[in-house]
Amino acid sequence: MTRSSAPTGSYAVPAPRVAARAVSRTLVDVCTGVVRPLALDPAATQTLVEAARFHRVAPLALSVLGRSAHPGLAALEADRLCAMATHLQACGVIEQLAHELADIEWAIIKGPVFSEVAHPVAGLRSYNDVDVLVAPDSLREVCRRLHLAGWLLVDFEDMLAAEDPPGEMHWVSPPGALVDLHWSITNMPSRRRLFEVPTAALLERRVPVTLGPTTVWTLDPCDTFVHACLHAAQSGANKLVYLVDVDGLSRLVSDWDEVVARARQWGATSQVCLVTRRARRVLRTDLPVDLDTRLGIPWPVRALLALTDRVAPVPGARRNAGVARLVARAVRTTTTGTVRVLSRSAARAALERVRRVPPGIALRRRSDxxxxxxxxxxxxxxxxxxxxxxxxxxxxxxxxxxxxxxxxxxxxxxxxxxxxxxxxx
Structure with missing residues (x-):
């Protein structure tokens, strides 16, 4: 896909609403690599810094706009250094994992892979931990090896003792890096009942990827793309970083029929539809024009998604709560299912706003x-x-x-x- 050349002119900021739109437009330009002169006053620049951090594109914003664009952007230098340090540490942890798990089937998913192969500036994607996927029947052996290598399990007792096991556990490496060890890419038991994503099939199709000095494994391009859409939708798909991931990963897909087939197999067609529509609308991601039709999304659901994107555009989001997030987490493969979950979620959100905060927090015990x-x-x-x-x-x-x-x-x-x-x- 060829993006349009950078337009001439600058942003005018005559009123708060126009300033907010200018900030949103600048964020989109950051994600698409468009550079134009900035004309933001100090207050609007501070808003831009905060919005870039919310959308998890702060390091990218500094890289695209440059330190000289506005003195207020210097605050993003800390974000850039943090992203670089996190990625370097992750690459070191991945090298250690490659040694510890040499004869076990495993794969790196999400953060480090997205940062290296899908982000506009490699190594600058914001993420906090390393996600590792192993087969359920290998989990015990992987845990044993990490324990003997000096890793620390940091989950609480109530998390591991739940009747329905979560799809991941959390370890800290000796240098202090957080690793999410997955046996399923869907963490919550309720979501595992919605989405059929067999770990064995994912690992069977895995492909090599080079992260730092180490060549390891990750999901194949189709699995990676569908997983990115599913994860984004479950997270609300209301931050630009999710759309940047999908935009970059779309360029690695060579077989869209296979993407559609995987989405159908997983039961994630609506999630793929929602996130790709937002990526196309916001970042002009080059996608098959008939993708929605091939995914088999009912027209009422497509109409709901279109309306949501008009009234609550992703670049304008400044907080997690909102219509865009609510719809993304509620969307289902059928119209009735979507309406039912959306109504229930809206009612729950309303109750959470008015319910009384409990006076104290129960102490949680470390896992034993x-x-x-x-x-x-x-x-x-x-x-x-x-x-x-x-x-x-x-x-x-x-x-x-x-x-x-x-x-x-x-x-x-x-x-x-x-x-x-x-x-x-």
Missing amino acids: EASLEHFLSAVEAEHQRVGIASTGTTEGTPGDHQRRGRPVAVRTRRRSDLALRRHPE
């Missing part, structure tokens, strides 16, 4: 050996149930993978069986 064993056993049990359901054996019935909880045999596992003890026999 028992909660970790519970979590690993629950993941293994769920993985086994999904496998039984998918093979159609007589054990279990269709839909068993949606009924969580551990069988009695797993609950009675002796704690001495825990594979993460420091000195295994």
